[in-house]
Amino acid sequence: MDSDAQSLPAVVITDLAQVVAAQSDLPSIAGLLVRNFQLYPPGMGWLTPVIQRGVLEDLRQRLRNAGKYYGCYRAVLGAEIVGTAELSLRPVQGRYGWLWQGRSDRAPYLANLAVEQSSRRRSVARQLMATCEQQAQAWGYGQIYLTVMADNQAARSLYGKAGYEIVRRDRGWLWLGEKLLMRKALMVDALDLPS
Numbered sequence: 001m002d003s004d005a006q007s008l009p010a011v012v013i014t015d016l017a018q019v020v021a022a023q024s025d026l027p028s029i030a031g032l033l034v035r036n037f038q039l040y041p042p043g044m045g046w047l048t049p050v051i052q053r054g055v056l057e058d059l060r061q062r063l064r065n066a067g068k069y070y071g072c073y074r075a076v077l078g079a080e081i082v083g084t085a086e087l088s089l090r091p092v093q094g095r096y097g098w099l100w101q102g103r104s105d106r107a108p109y110l111a112n113l114a115v116e117q118s119s120r121r122r123s124v125a126r127q128l129m130a131t132c133e134q135q136a137q138a139w140g141y142g143q144i145y146l147t148v149m150a151d152n153q154a155a156r157s158l159y160g161k162a163g164y165e166i167v168r169r170d171r172g173w174l175w176l177g178e179k180l181l182m183r184k185a186l187m188v189d190a191l192d193l194p195s
Contacts, residue, residue: 023060026059027056028081029074029081030056033084035114036115037112062088069139071135075124082118082124083115083127084112084114086112087108087111087144089106089139092106108141108143108144108145110129125158126158133186137187145181147180148182159184162184165183166181167183168180168181
């Protein structure tokens with residue numbers, strides 16, 4: 001780690017689902033997600049306000065309906081939200097799609113991991129991933145999944161270094177391109193294992 005990184009202020013990770021005033025953070029998080037993900041075809045940037053409003057409403061709905069197995073995390077540097085990630089239980093899509101899978105086929109799924117451009121390379125994404133991985137373990141799961149665009153080399157490198165492995169490739173829709181389903185085995189405390 002270089003001396004510049006050591007002098008940076010600490011990043012604080014919190015779970016919005018457990019914060020009373022969480023709704024007030026959602027517009028910042030929605031903006032962060034829209035800036036970090038290509039949610040519309042190239043050349044259609046004029047859609048940004050509409051897309052951001054849709055993302056905001058989706059976040060509000062997920063937070064309102066948050067159950068035991070949901071977390072929306074924020075990384076805060078000073079007073080600014082510089083990163084976010086969500087964790088929930090989702091069906092792990094099989095060869096034939098989401099059909100025919102019951103509740104027992106659900107696994108922790110890390111989604112919407114995003115970090116402000118100005119805060120990258122400061123371990124924010126790694127801290128958010130570690131927080132989600134620890135929560136997945138607390139839920140009693142020994143693995144966690146995520147999806148990444150195949151052409152997102154920076155994210156693929158980050159996930160690979162963190163121990164995630166590609167388990168499947170999916171052809172994307174229209175402008176979105178190929179997606180990769182990745183999985184990481186989590187350490188399970190020996191005391192928690194059934195005998």
